[in-house]
Amino acid sequence: MSKIENLELLVVGGGPAGLSAALAAANYGIKVSLAEEREFLGGQLIKQTHRFFGSEKEYAGTRGIDILRKLIDEVNKNKNIEVLLSSRVLGIYEDNVVTILNDHKMKKYYPQSIIFATGASEKFLAFENNDLPGIFGAGAVQTLMNVYGVLPATNVLMIGSGNIGLIVSYQLLQAGVKVAAIVEAAPKIGGYSVHASKLRRLGVPILTSHTIKKAIGKEKVEGAVICELDSNWNEVKDTEQLIKCDAICLSVGLTPLVDLLKQRKVKTNYVSELGGYVPLRDENMETSIKNLFVAGDVSGIEEATAAMIEGQIAGLSVAKRIGKNNKREIEKRIEDAKNELELLRSGPVGKKIRKGLFKLGLNHGKNYNENFSEEALDISHLMKTGVPSEENLKNKLPSEEKVFDKGPIAISECFQRFPCDPCVKSCPFNAISENGNINNIPYVDFEKCTGCGICVSKCPGLAMFVVHKNFSETTSVVIMPYEFLPRPHRGEIVKVLDREGKYLCDGKVIRILDGKFQDKTAAVSIEIPKEYYLQARNFKVEE
């Protein structure tokens, strides 16, 4: 039998967590072998064309695909990392021998330590005819569109309003596909409100407290029957309605891919907040088996930013244990990474994660600052509909109407506490602040704001606008972010829409900023009748 190769560190999975883990360890001299089952690196990042939330330190405001490029670049440059592509890890045995299938050969390895960054798989849903062709997982739809350039359908019904459901819906629209509706069984939207608002401004209905009953169609999906749910998640009588569509996209959550861990008999617990059966592990990402670490979604479903930091912690922990030098420096970096993670998870949207981690016996050393764990504003209406309430808006607009007289000013329509700061970091005048905690809602200091519009292109949630009320006697100008093709021409008349995607008025395009700096989120200035300056928040380019 072929000989067994000794390794210092084997990282399984070439997604954000695995790449970060490999880099963190390799930078301290550890020899790393990174096994990825596909023929390319990247994991889910490869299809994430949207900008990331999170802190700027961890690439927030950058598109997933660009983050990936940076990571791959670093990995390829690093002499301590050997990348094994098209290499599926087939087994891990009790003596820690790992078998990898590469080039149709099963090779044996004996790593000193392993980091499993195997990610997650999509959950499936039980409903009638759920095996009809045309029923996709959201990940599949995203892969088809964004990796292979193939349109999945012409009119999609999205099931699930978590961030994936919302983001994939938006990307479907960008690709020219109609989204019939987004159906959500819970009474409130699962993902970030800014993503939901983006879709509502494009006229996509979001139906909370609704579920899919069955798919309709002979050879393939031709529609779906949905119905309303009451507060006990029971079907409300006589609320069935038929939605026409040619595809149903399921985005009902992810679950950690623990198959390899289970081979090695790593202990797992069912923790619904973290997506399903998750491995027990400590704060340094080490499982119940010594020298066997986890990072990213396999350790509990979270965002890619958290996955990258967890990867760093796991990689650094390995470096600290088997490396020869720099132990103190590594310890400091682990501490920093833990603090960063804690900050990311400290807001209201991190509540679920915190609860899940607590069930695993983890609190990351400290108690979270509960000041940031509640919403600052009542956003119940926003989270039900995707549209901010009058009350919400009032809170973010200038308290005095005359502030609008001074000239163009930035209006932030971000109402939910979640860890994100590109608007703050992008402002050259320090006019946007979130009071020292990345989880706070950003507020604009209208005294300092010059209405330059930089933030309009930088906000990953497309929630920044610039309003110039007194552009002329009778007109105002609103600068809006725009990520669709074709781009409007200067001088063109466009249909201006409100926050629910309803037609308001015609508007004239007077300026388009669409250079390298805007990075495909154009800032378009539209002149509109003055009475609409507080309502106009989107526009449609007529074909």
Next chain:
Amino acid sequence: MDENKVIICRCEDVTLKEIRNAIREGFTTVEEIKRVTRSGMGPCQGKTCGLLIAKEISQMTGKPMEELELQNIRPPYGGITFEEVTKGTITENNK
């Protein structure tokens, strides 16, 4: 809901009806249901059906999910050719 038209295991085409029947017959772990229905034995190795079956068991028996386990998972994780297996063995014997 027509339980016959709800697919739980897409690889092996096992319906909700078959899963519920199995639970009624007293098979109340995911591993047992895998053995009697073939659910989870297909190429996806239970990634689609595992959680759904666990939830169904939980609902029908009242046992919380925390007390249930997924099916056993053994190496190899994916398919390998017999040639690869036998080649290895022959070399070993000839050593």
